[in-house]
Amino acid sequence: MVDYKLELIILPVSDVAAAKAFYDKLDWRLDVDIQGEGGFRAVHYTPTGSHASIIISNGLTDAAPGSTRGTYLVVDDIEVARADIASRGIEITEVFHEAQGGIPSVNKEGRTPGLAPERASYFSFAIFSDPEGNEFILQEITTRLPGRV
Structure with missing residues (x-):
């Protein structure tokens, strides 16, 4: 039997800074905040008590912002x-x-x-x-x- 553990959910956003301000209010653990070329940004949070995490990003998926x-x-x-x-x-x-x-x-x-x-x-x-x-x-x-x- 193989274990499949849910690790990460990508949440598409258009304005990472505004989304980050929202998630900071939740007081979830901020794991990573990276920025790259062309305005790319990804911010990784882990909800309190969770083993799985989220990433808010404007460039990791082609899903429409806010569609999750x-x-x-x-x-x-x-x-x-x-x-x-x-x-x-x-x-x-x-x-x-x-x-x-x-x-x-x-x-x-x-x-x-x-x-x-x-x-x-x-x-x-x-x-x-x-x-x-x-x-x-x-x-x-x-x-x-x-x-x-």
């Missing part, structure tokens, strides 16, 4: 995590769950305000985006499915 959707950040307590992000001056949705259960869809009409019934693990969410529109979904997981670490 559905990057999940798993938290133990979504209310505490949401309050932390909001306290940093970052716009974030209220906590919600899907009316039919499951993961958030682009159909916002299916979202029900508040925590999942009985605060079921995996089913409470909040969403925020960086200034260019790259989206993060907070997901509360308190009890993992069998086989998950």
